[in-house]
Amino acid sequence: MKLTLIITLFFFIPNLAQNSHFNFHSPENKKKFADYLFCEGDYLRAVEEYESIRDLIRNDTIDFKIMLGYSSLGLFEESNKIFKQFNYESVFYSDGYLYSLRNILQIEQREFDYPGIPSFDPTQWKSFRKLFSISMLYADEPFESKEKFVSVFEEDDQITVSLLYDYKFNPPYKSELLAGVLSAVIPGSGKMYVGEWGDGITALLVTGLFAFLAYDNFRADHNTRAWIFTGLGAFFYAGNVYGSVASAQIFNARINFEFKEGLNLFLQHKNYFLPEYDFCN
Amino acid sequence: MTKNNLKFFFLFIFISTSAFCQLDNLKWKKVDLSYEKPNNFRQRDYSFEFDDAGDFAKKSIAYTYWFFISDVDGDNCPFRPSCSSFLMQSVEETNIAQGMLMFFDRFTRDMNLYKGHYHYPRVKDGYYYDPPSLYTLNELNVNFYYTPATEVVDE
Numbered sequence: 001m002k003l004t005l006i007i008t009l010f011f012f013i014p015n016l017a018q019n020s021h022f023n024f025h026s027p028e029n030k031k032k033f034a035d036y037l038f039c040e041g042d043y044l045r046a047v048e049e050y051e052s053i054r055d056l057i058r059n060d061t062i063d064f065k066i067m068l069g070y071s072s073l074g075l076f077e078e079s080n081k082i083f084k085q086f087n088y089e090s091v092f093y094s095d096g097y098l099y100s101l102r103n104i105l106q107i108e109q110r111e112f113d114y115p116g117i118p119s120f121d122p123t124q125w126k127s128f129r130k131l132f133s134i135s136m137l138y139a140d141e142p143f144e145s146k147e148k149f150v151s152v153f154e155e156d157d158q159i160t161v162s163l164l165y166d167y168k169f170n171p172p173y174k175s176e177l178l179a180g181v182l183s184a185v186i187p188g189s190g191k192m193y194v195g196e197w198g199d200g201i202t203a204l205l206v207t208g209l210f211a212f213l214a215y216d217n218f219r220a221d222h223n224t225r226a227w228i229f230t231g232l233g234a235f236f237y238a239g240n241v242y243g244s245v246a247s248a249q250i251f252n253a254r255i256n257f258e259f260k261e262g263l264n265l266f267l268q269h270k271n272y273f274l275p276e277y278d279f280c281n
Numbered sequence: 282m283t284k285n286n287l288k289f290f291f292l293f294i295f296i297s298t299s300a301f302c303q304l305d306n307l308k309w310k311k312v313d314l315s316y317e318k319p320n321n322f323r324q325r326d327y328s329f330e331f332d333d334a335g336d337f338a339k340k341s342i343a344y345t346y347w348f349f350i351s352d353v354d355g356d357n358c359p360f361r362p363s364c365s366s367f368l369m370q371s372v373e374e375t376n377i378a379q380g381m382l383m384f385f386d387r388f389t390r391d392m393n394l395y396k397g398h399y400h401y402p403r404v405k406d407g408y409y410y411d412p413p414s415l416y417t418l419n420e421l422n423v424n425f426y427y428t429p430a431t432e433v434v435d436e
Contacts, residue, residue: 198395206389239385246386246416246423253420253427 039280043069064092076103111139130273183244190244
């Protein structure tokens with residue numbers, strides 16, 4: 001019985017084994033595999049597979065998926081290179097156009113020039129309006145009034161967008177000149193103006209201490225010691241004036257940083273106002 | 282346990298213990314571990330080799346600071362780069378006068394007992410990261426090198 005079973009298996013298994021008649025590397029099978037990888041979120045390998053069959057199967061969906069794949073990988077320039085090869089008649093041209101604008105925003109971080117607009121459906125038009133308006137936050141000067149700018153967005157987003165607008169065009173910067181002048185008049189006050197109270201009070205105490213030591217030693221005719229304290233006090237005083245200007249600059253750099261981070265987080269959360277595409281269900 | 286199994290068991294114990302026994306050239310012994318932090322600041326190079334007058338002045342100031350403050354105070358600077366390194370780097374990035382101003386500002390900030398935990402980013406060792414590039418008054422540099430306090434920086 002055992003022997004019969006072994007012999008049966010021995011004959012059947014080779015017959016059913018993988019054979020060369022099945023072509024795993026046919027374009028159709030590669031596409032199926034690439035689709036699977038794309039749905040699994042493995043964009044790097046999905047794009048590689050799609051690229052290998054792109055010349056064999058001309059398909060708008062494949063081109064658009066390659067564009068999305070590159071964009072998801074952060075390869076925005078590659079993504080836009082694919083868009084440049086899109087046919088104007090393609091059903092994905094308008095979607096690709098929107099994605100290309102998002103890629104430009106990521107690469108160049110600047111406002112859009114007024115672009116030649118393809119025909120959009122109402123959803124795409126809304127996305128375009130929002131994306132175009134938000135790009136203004138990368139410009140040096142606003143080209144729309146705040147009311148007009150904010151009105152483009154949904155009600156839920158208007159507060160955030162309004163805050164971002166204010167942060168960009170009326171940033172709560174601290175004046176470097178004022179910080180320096182304040183510290184020149186009252187040591188440490190420039191730092192306090194910038195919000196660094198601990199540093200400001202320390203500077204006031206240190207400069208005051210050296211000034212008192214210098215005065216006291218001059219009064220007691222200890223001229224050498226008095227001059228040493230005068231010199232040190234002068235360095236601390238000048239260093240504090242300099243440091244107050246530097247602190248104001250750092251404060252302003254923090255405002256710029258927070259604005260950029262806030263804007264990026266908001267745009268990522270909103271997927272740059274682009275429609276979601278589901279190719280997997 | 283059968284006789285055969287017992288034989289195999291003893292054979293296995295015999296072979297494994299002989300294979301991992303203490304060898305003549307590798308005696309098992311206790312390891313002396315040191316948990317002390319290395320005191321790099323004690324091995325300072327006070328050599329006075331300099332390329333130009335600026336280098337001479339820079340080294341003089343740094344050595345004076347080491348001798349009168351760093352070596353007495355110990356390795357207690359909470360910043361990276363440390364205050365003396367900050368002085369050297371400031372002079373290198375700018376000039377002696379500006380470097381001195383940057384240093385005195387840093388020294389004042391060092392004396393502040395309430396250095397904000399939310400003010401400076403940290404390096405991996407826990408020191409505050411405070412590079413001179415932020416204080417050169419070059420706005421592009423400041424915007425480029427600014428790091429938020431929430432980040433841990435590779436020094």
